[in-house]
Amino acid sequence: MRAFLGGLGRATISLIFAGLLILVPQQAAVAAGSAVGIGFHYSSTTTEAGQCSAGVEIGLYDLFGDHTTADSLIPIALHRSGHVLFYSDSACSVPVTSVAILAGSSSVTFYFKDLKPETIILVGTTGSYGSVIFPMTITPATMPPPTATPVGDNPQWLVTILASLTIIGVFFMRKRMALQ
Numbered sequence: 282m283r284a285f286l287g288g289l290g291r292a293t294i295s296l297i298f299a300g301l302l303i304l305v306p307q308q309a310a311v312a313a314g315s316a317v318g319i320g321f322h323y324s325s326t327t328t329e330a331g332q333c334s335a336g337v338e339i340g341l342y343d344l345f346g347d348h349t350t351a352d353s354l355i356p357i358a359l360h361r362s363g364h365v366l367f368y369s370d371s372a373c374s375v376p377v378t379s380v381a382i383l384a385g386s387s388s389v390t391f392y393f394k395d396l397k398p399e400t401i402i403l404v405g406t407t408g409s410y411g412s413v414i415f416p417m418t419i420t421p422a423t424m425p426p427p428t429a430t431p432v433g434d435n436p437q438w439l440v441t442i443l444a445s446l447t448i449i450g451v452f453f454m455r456k457r458m459a460l461q
Contacts, residue, residue, distance in 0.1 A: 314343035314344050314345065314347070314349060315343060315344075315349065316341040316342065316343060316349045316351065316410060317342065317343060317344050317410070318341075318342055318410050318411060318413070319339055319340065319341055319342065319357065319405060319407055319410045319411070319412075319413050320339070320340055320342050320413050321337060321338070321339055321403065321405065321413055321415040322337075322338040322339075322340060322388070323335070323337045323338070323415065323417075326416065326417055326418060327417070327418045327419075327420050328393075328395075328417065328418075328419060328420070329419070329420050329421075329422055329423065330395060330396055330397060330398045330419050330420065330421055330422045331394070331395075331396050331422045332394065332422070333368065333371060333372060333373035333392050333393075333394050334373075334392050334393045334394065335392075336371065336390040336391070336392060337390065337391055337392065337393065337403070337415075338388045338389070338390050339357055339380065339382070339388060339389055339391075339405045339413070340382075340387050340388030340389075341355070341382060341387055341388065341410070348387040348388065349387060350385055350386060350387045351382045351383065351384050351385065351386055351387070352384060353384050354381055354382070354383060354384055355381060355382040355407055355409065355410070356379055356380075356381045356407065356408075357379060357380050357381060357382065357389065357405045357406065357407050358378065358379045358405070358406045358407075359377065359378055359379055359380065359391065359403070359404070359405060360403075360404040360405075360406065361393075361401055361402065361403050361404060362401050362402045363395060363397070363399045363400075363401035363402075363419070364395050364396060364397045364399070364401075365393050365394070365395045365401050365403070365419075366393065366394055366395070367380075367391055367392070367393050368391065368392045368393065368394065369391060369392070370392065371392055373392055373393075373394045377391065395419040397419065398419050398420055398421040398422075399418075399419050400416065400417070400418050400419070401416070401417050401418075401419060402414055402415070402416055402417070403415040403416075403417055
């Protein structure tokens with residue numbers, strides 16, 4: 282006999298006896314196990330130089346890789362390679378060097394910003410659950426497209442061009458007269 286459960290939450294238990302599948306209409310609650318480590322969760326491995334990153338989550342995980350909650354406060358020291366600075370807010374205005382997973386929570390979110398395009402390593406270190414590393418590429422900042430007023434929308438363009446041509450014409454006329 283084997284029972285198969287499908288992750289955290291509610292699951293229907295399926296029993297297999299000698300190749301015969303029997304669905305038992307019993308619901309079971311599957312709970313996360315004790316924390317064994319920490320891990321990063323971030324939606325991308327790149328971010329743009331000079332921009333505040335999206336939230337980076339460091340979470341507690343059990344033996345099966347499921348999120349689990351902290352029994353007590355878990356401080357996490359943040360380290361990095363490169364020129365990255367860490368922040369506690371999404372505007373990247375409150376610098377931090379550490380964060381903490383609160384008792385009863387499974388993760389904490391922080392943000393970072395780097396002004397220089399480079400490849401970096403983010404590191405989170407705890408006393409109880411070891412360290413985790415996350416490679417990240419900081420890409421060059423994208424320049425906004427130039428904004429220019431279309432010539433037809435600005436009648437001043439004709440005045441500017443005529444004034445410039447007049448100045449150039451006077452210069453060459455004086456030059457020609459000086460050569461005679």
